[in-house]
Amino acid sequence: MFATExxxxxxxxxxxxxxxxxxxxxxxxxxxxxxxxxxxxxxxARPTMVIDIGxxxxxxxxxxxxxxxxxxxxxxxxxxADSHVVQExxxxxxETAYGIGDPQVRNRGTIGGNVSHADPASDLPxxxxxxxxxxxxxxQGGITRRGSRTxxxxxxxxxxxxxxxxxxxxxxxxxxxxxxxxxxAEYAKMAHPAxxxxxxxAGVVLTVDNNNVCTAARVAVGGLTPTPxxxxxxxxxxxxxxxxxxxxxxxxxxxxxxxxxxxxGDIFASAEYRRAMAAIExxxxxxxxxxxxxx
Amino acid sequence: xxxxVTVNGKSHEKEVDPRLLLVHFLREDLGxxxxxxxxxxxxxxxxxVKMDGVTVKSCTCLAVQADGSEITTIEGIAxxxxxxxxxxxxxxxxxxxxxxxxAGMIMTTVELLEKNPDPSEDQxxxxxxxxxxxxxxxxxxxxxxxxxxxxxxx
Numbered sequence: 001m002f003a004t005e006x007x008x009x010x011x012x013x014x015x016x017x018x019x020x021x022x023x024x025x026x027x028x029x030x031x032x033x034x035x036x037x038x039x040x041x042x043x044x045a046r047p048t049m050v051i052d053i054g055x056x057x058x059x060x061x062x063x064x065x066x067x068x069x070x071x072x073x074x075x076x077x078x079x080x081a082d083s084h085v086v087q088e089x090x091x092x093x094x095e096t097a098y099g100i101g102d103p104q105v106r107n108r109g110t111i112g113g114n115v116s117h118a119d120p121a122s123d124l125p126x127x128x129x130x131x132x133x134x135x136x137x138x139x140q141g142g143i144t145r146r147g148s149r150t151x152x153x154x155x156x157x158x159x160x161x162x163x164x165x166x167x168x169x170x171x172x173x174x175x176x177x178x179x180x181x182x183x184x185a186e187y188a189k190m191a192h193p194a195x196x197x198x199x200x201x202a203g204v205v206l207t208v209d210n211n212n213v214c215t216a217a218r219v220a221v222g223g224l225t226p227t228p229x230x231x232x233x234x235x236x237x238x239x240x241x242x243x244x245x246x247x248x249x250x251x252x253x254x255x256x257x258x259x260x261x262x263x264x265g266d267i268f269a270s271a272e273y274r275r276a277m278a279a280i281e282x283x284x285x286x287x288x289x290x291x292x293x294x295x
Numbered sequence: 296x297x298x299x300v301t302v303n304g305k306s307h308e309k310e311v312d313p314r315l316l317l318v319h320f321l322r323e324d325l326g327x328x329x330x331x332x333x334x335x336x337x338x339x340x341x342x343x344v345k346m347d348g349v350t351v352k353s354c355t356c357l358a359v360q361a362d363g364s365e366i367t368t369i370e371g372i373a374x375x376x377x378x379x380x381x382x383x384x385x386x387x388x389x390x391x392x393x394x395x396x397x398a399g400m401i402m403t404t405v406e407l408l409e410k411n412p413d414p415s416e417d418q419x420x421x422x423x424x425x426x427x428x429x430x431x432x433x434x435x436x437x438x439x440x441x442x443x444x445x446x447x448x449x
Contacts, residue, residue, distance in 0.1 A: 001335050008296060008313035008359050030360075037355050038337060040314075050313065054360060078349070102425025103403065105337065107349040108356065194338065196424075 003040035007049045014172055017053050018140050022168040024049045029170055031074055034101075034109035035117035059112070059172055064089050069176045073112025081106060089178040092185035092203065096127045099189070101196055112171045115153075118227075120160045120264060121197035126222030127187050128153040129230065130203035133176045139169035148172075157227035160264075183207050186289035188281050189223065192268065198223035199269045202281035204289050206238065212290075214238045219282060221255060224263050224274035231258040234282065243290045252282040298362040302327065303371025311358045317351075318342045320358035321368060329369035329398045333427070340426030343399035344368045350406045352425070369398035372405060381405050381443040390439030392430030400426050404440050412448055416441065 007024075011017035021027050028047035030036055031054060039045035053059065059074040062083050069089040071080065080086050080097035087094040100106055100114075100123060114124050115135070133153040137144065143166055156163050165171060179185055189201035201223045207216035217238040219231040237251035255278045265271030286292070299308045302325060309324055321327045321344065330353060333341030337355040344353045345367040372379040378386070381404045391397045400423065407414065407422040414422065419440045420433070428436060 002316075003314045006313060008357070010359075010362075030357075033357065033360065034337065034355060037357070041335070050357075052360060102340070103406070103422060104340065104343055104350050104352045104425045108351050 001041040003037070004043060004046045006040075006047050008052065009049060010052045010055060012055065014053075014056060014059065014138055014170060017051050017056070017170055018138060018168060020049070020051045021170065022140050024051075025167075027051055029053055029116070031113035031116075032076060032108040032110040033113075034105055035113055035119065053170070062086060064178060067178045069093075069178055071111055071174045071176070073116075073171050073173055074110050075112075077101070077106035077109050077111065077114075078103070080111060090131060090176050090185070091179070092131060092187050092205070093127055093176065096123050096187045099123060099191070099196060111174060115156065115174070116163060116165060116171050118157050118159075118161050118163045119197070120226055121192070121195075121199070121223050123187065123189060123198050123201050123222070125153070125157050126198070126201045126220050126228040127203045128174065128176070129157075129222075129228040130187075130205055130218050130220040131176050131179075131185065132205075132218065133174050135171055136173040136175065137165065137169050138172050139166060142166060142168065144169055154228075154230065160226045179205070180207070182209065184289035186285045188284035188288060190269075190277055190281055200224050200274050200277040200281045202278065202285045204282065204285045206243070206286065206289055208243060208290065211242070212244075213240065213242050215240075219255070219285075221259070221278050221282060224271070224278060225259060226262055226264065229259060231255045231282070233258050243286070243292070245292065248283060248286050248290075248292070252279045252286065255279050255282055296359055298359055300358075300361050300363075301365045303367060313357065313359050315358045316354055317344070317346075317356040317358050317361050317366075318353035320361070321353060321366070324358075327368050327370050331395055331398060333395065333399075338425075338427065339396070340399040340403060341396055343402045343426065345402060345406065350403055367402075369401060372401070379405070380446045381408070381440075384443035384446060385436075385439045388435050388439035388442050390431070390436040391428075396426060396428045396430075400428065400436060404443060407440070408444050408447055412444060414440070414444060 026048035060072045185205040187203040189198040205218045217235040222228040233254040241247045263271035331341035333339035342353040
């Protein structure tokens with residue numbers, strides 16, 4: 001399959017990429033190419049110009065500073081899955097990265113490209129929402145005041161394949177608060193058997209005291225909703241409770257009320273089925289997070 | 296656009312259309328037809344080659360993205376006419392039937408064993424997740440990978 005014709009530009013810096021984006025209507029950013037190229041081959045995307053940012057070294061890398069894990073947008077899933085720094089700072093992301101696609105997809109696909117593509121079936125939007133990641137966006141004027149802005153993962157995703165990124169903006173880095181010792185975080189998914197994409201995915205970050213009582217909770221589900229969906233009813237029901245099988249089951253059942261009416265369904269898994277699986281995957285995530293996994 | 300790519304140790308300079316995929320560049324411009332095109336949607340792994348040390352699906356990479364890189368294809372892993380230990384093991388254990396997936400399977404296995412020289416059967420199956428075989432049921436392929444691992448360790 002061949003994409004429609006386009007002009008190819010290789011950007012050597014973030015500012016050059018933004019300059020090219022700003023001055024060429026219909027231009028698209030190419031990172032690892034594992035979202036954009038398949039779209040172009042199917043001709044669902046027909047950019048007139050492709051701006052390859054793959055060579056911009058300043059957009060790569062993993063570091064921890066002042067309690068924040070910083071990952072350059074061009075960092076590949078394989079680099080995240082192979083990183084002990086990520087494993088220690090945010091094990092939930094480390095494990096999720098390993099569950100994406102297959103080895104070759106992980107070798108090329110990037111964290112920034114993945115979230116900018118905003119596929120509802122992707123794992124990272126849900127995980128980055130639940131850990132309250134902050135996205136650094138660079139641009140030129142307009143809403144990107146002084147050249148850059150920061151957007152929470154929870155505000156970044158607008159709809160399927162749609163984000164708050166303006167036409168002249170590039171996502172350059174993702175920052176995640178390092179998880180504390182008493183925070184348990186886990187992501188569980190029902191994976192599509194062929195692609196590993198999430199039919200339903202669920203992420204949790206629970207703060208647990210010495211008596212196994214949950215003192216703070218963030219939960220989010222994805223795959224079945226147009227964008228990652230937080231579960232405020234579940235969170236409220238978990239806080240102050242001991243994390244027993246019964247309390248977890250009662251709290252996770254409340255996710256149904258947080259999902260809204262816009263549930264995705266396809267030939268593989270109906271909307272009704274996915275809705276029913278949301279509480280199940282959430283329960284799995286909490287069981288794994290709290291070490292209650294016994295099935 | 297003009298690109299320079301080193302393939303199996305040999306440097307090539309070619310003028311290519313930006314939309315040309317790496318797999319077509321290898322097969323049609325360089326005549327290296329060992330790399331196959333299967334699904335053309337980055338799922339089957341028939342087109343796996345090594346680019347700058349890691350395996351990639353060459354149907355999901357533009358030739359222009361490979362500019363300046365070093366690529367190894369199935370044609371480039373034997374040395375002086377001696378099969379690579381992974382090739383040898385696939386032959387020995389008959390890790391194939393029609394052979395269409397084999398080049399990709401072998402390239403993935405080469406990287407898998409570089410990262411983990413002593414994989415368990417589960418790790419082999421996990422590592423081959425991105426390579427689909429429609430003939431064998433994978434049993435002999437997994438045996439071949441485990442045999443290659445053993446041969447390379449000794």
